[in-house]
Amino acid sequence: MTTPSTPSTPQVPRVTIKDVAARAGVSKGAVSLAFNHKPGLSDATRDRIFAAARELGWAPNLTARSLAGQRVDVVGLAICRPAKLLGLEPFYMEFVSGVESVLSERSCSLLLRLVRNPEEEVGLQDAWWRGKQVGGSILVDFRADDPRVAAVRRLGMPVVAVGHPSLTGGLTSVWTDDATAVTEAVRYLAALGHRRIARVGGAAALGHTSIRTAAFDEAAGALALAGTWQVATDFSGEAGARATRSLLSASGGDRPTAIVYDNDIMAVAGLSVAAEMGLSVPGDVSLLAWDDSQLCRLTHPTLSAMSHDVHGFGAEVARTLFGVIMGDGGESHPVPTPVLTPRGSTARPSR
Numbered sequence: 001m002t003t004p005s006t007p008s009t010p011q012v013p014r015v016t017i018k019d020v021a022a023r024a025g026v027s028k029g030a031v032s033l034a035f036n037h038k039p040g041l042s043d044a045t046r047d048r049i050f051a052a053a054r055e056l057g058w059a060p061n062l063t064a065r066s067l068a069g070q071r072v073d074v075v076g077l078a079i080c081r082p083a084k085l086l087g088l089e090p091f092y093m094e095f096v097s098g099v100e101s102v103l104s105e106r107s108c109s110l111l112l113r114l115v116r117n118p119e120e121e122v123g124l125q126d127a128w129w130r131g132k133q134v135g136g137s138i139l140v141d142f143r144a145d146d147p148r149v150a151a152v153r154r155l156g157m158p159v160v161a162v163g164h165p166s167l168t169g170g171l172t173s174v175w176t177d178d179a180t181a182v183t184e185a186v187r188y189l190a191a192l193g194h195r196r197i198a199r200v201g202g203a204a205a206l207g208h209t210s211i212r213t214a215a216f217d218e219a220a221g222a223l224a225l226a227g228t229w230q231v232a233t234d235f236s237g238e239a240g241a242r243a244t245r246s247l248l249s250a251s252g253g254d255r256p257t258a259i260v261y262d263n264d265i266m267a268v269a270g271l272s273v274a275a276e277m278g279l280s281v282p283g284d285v286s287l288l289a290w291d292d293s294q295l296c297r298l299t300h301p302t303l304s305a306m307s308h309d310v311h312g313f314g315a316e317v318a319r320t321l322f323g324v325i326m327g328d329g330g331e332s333h334p335v336p337t338p339v340l341t342p343r344g345s346t347a348r349p350s351r
Contacts, residue, residue, distance in 0.1 A: 015058040023052035035107060039328050050105045073108040075099070075321060076128050076137035078121045083114055085236050090264060090293030091310055098314025099138065106322065108135075118143060122151045129157045136160075136325045138317055142167040142207045158330075160321040165332060167207035172324050173332040174317045178208050179215035181306050181338040182260075185288055186219035188340050189258045193348045194286065198229035198256035200243045200266055212262065229256060233266065240266025244273040248285065257349040258286040264295050267303050271345065282347035292341055301344025308338035 021028045026049060033040050034049040041049075077099070079086060086092055096110070103110055111134055115121045125148065128134045136158035139148055149169035152159050161168035164175045182199075189197050199216050202209045213230055220228045229247060233239035240261060247256055261267040267289030274281050281287055281301060289296050292307035313335050323330025 015056045017058070019056055020049065020053050020058050023056060024049045039326055054105075073106065074111050074134045075103060075108055075318070076111045076113075076125065076134040077140070078113045078115045078124055078137070080115050080117060080121065080141055081235075085234070086114065088237070088265060089235065090295060091291050094293065094310035095314040095317075098311040098316075099318045100314075101311070102315050102318035102322070118147050122147055125152060125157065126155060129155045136321050138162060138321060139168075139171070143205050144207060144210070146207075158321065158324045160317055160324060160330065162317055163207055164211060166211075172320065172330050174313075174320050175334055176308060176313070177334055177337040178211050181290075181308075182212045182215035183219045184340055185260050185306055186216060186223065186225075188342075189260070189286065189288065189346070190223045190225065192258075192286070192346065194256075194258040195226040195349075196228070196253070196256045197225060197258045197260065198231070198247050199260045200240055200247075200262065200270065201230055201232050202235045202262040204232040209262070216260075227254075227256070233262075235263050235266065237265050237269040241269040241273050244270035245277070248274065248277055248279060256285065258288065258346070260288045260290070262290050264289040264291045264293050264303065264305060267305075267345075268295050268299055271299055271303065281345050283350050286346040286349070288346055290338070292338075296343070299345075304343045304346040305341050306338040307341040308336065 017028050017031050021031050024031070026045060030041060030045065031049055031053075034046045035053075077096070079092065081089070081092070096112070100110060111128070113124060115124060125137055128137065137152070139152070139159050140162045142161065142163035144167065146167065146169070149171060152171070159171060161171040161173045162175065163173060164178070165173050186197060197220065199212070201213060204210070209232065216228070216230060231243040231247070233243055243266075244259065247259060259270060261270060267287055270287050271281060274285055274287070279285055287303060289303045289305040291310060292305035293310070296303035296305045316335055320330045320333075
């Protein structure tokens with residue numbers, strides 16, 4: 001008796017570099033150039049190759065690349081924030097997501113570390129570069145006379161600095177125009193009729209905090225506001241709540257009628273404090289957030305914010321770093337300035 005044979009499952013043909021080249025309309029050599037991050041291709045051609053590879057589900061054989069003497073690319077990012085706060089901070093989650101969106105197209109990995117201070121990061125970057133663990137790094141949260149500037153120059157390490165050129169010592173920089181954004185926020189609140197405006201800022205040692213502080217003072221002076229307050233914090237919800245509680249505990253004319261926050265998590269905390277104190281938003285106090293993550297659209301009332309594309313910011317930083325590494329176009333430039341998005345948390349003052 002003959003046992004019927006079980007039909008074998010046909011094998012799915014393996015996608016090869018040749019298939020990617022055919023889909024993109026280029027040579028196999030061009031695909032190799034794109035995935036090995038070599039010059040010689042236009043941006044449009046490179047993007048077409050990456051798109052074809054995604055559509056076909058193809059990626060280069062990293063083991064083969066290593067055997068051929070090519071290191072798998074890794075980009076470093078060190079952040080000086082407590083782990084607990086970083087997990088709650090929408091800005092860095094969106095920023096890292098933007099960075100990853102570019103790295104994934106180039107079969108690269110992100111090496112993320114948390115550090116306690118810039119001096120610790122100097123040692124970390126040195127170890128990364130000398131140990132050939134990274135092909136370049138993204139530097140964030142610049143301070144005045146930041147020690148990382150001289151350190152990475154000494155190493156000859158490819159980096160992109162996320163910060164205003166006045167802080168980054170001539171390193172290739174990508175930044176937002178925080179001074180213009182702060183000025184727009186203050187002018188908007190003044191146009192609504194607010195004459196007593198406060199700002200709950202971030203850490204005083206950070207360069208972008210200093211830029212925002214100076215811009216707030218200048219805008220308030222130009223508008224001859226009756227009263228202004230600025231409070232430095234650590235960006236956490238708890239610190240934002242304490243600052244808001246202190247500002248709103250004053251009586252009558254000693255209390256602001258509008259508050260600008262340096263991130264959205266502090267603005268959400270401020271909204272809770274206003275409710276806790278029996279104050280109406282925006283009837284008794286207007287609140288204006290920064291960054292405009294999804295949090296701002298989930299509150300009641302929804303939070304007005306200085307809005308910018310944080311995911312796109314991260315992606316642009318990563319693209320610029322690859323330009324620095326390859327020597328083909330990594331130049332300093334700003335990204336679009338945050339713009340005002342009015343919602344339910346701002347209105348004319350009631351008194």
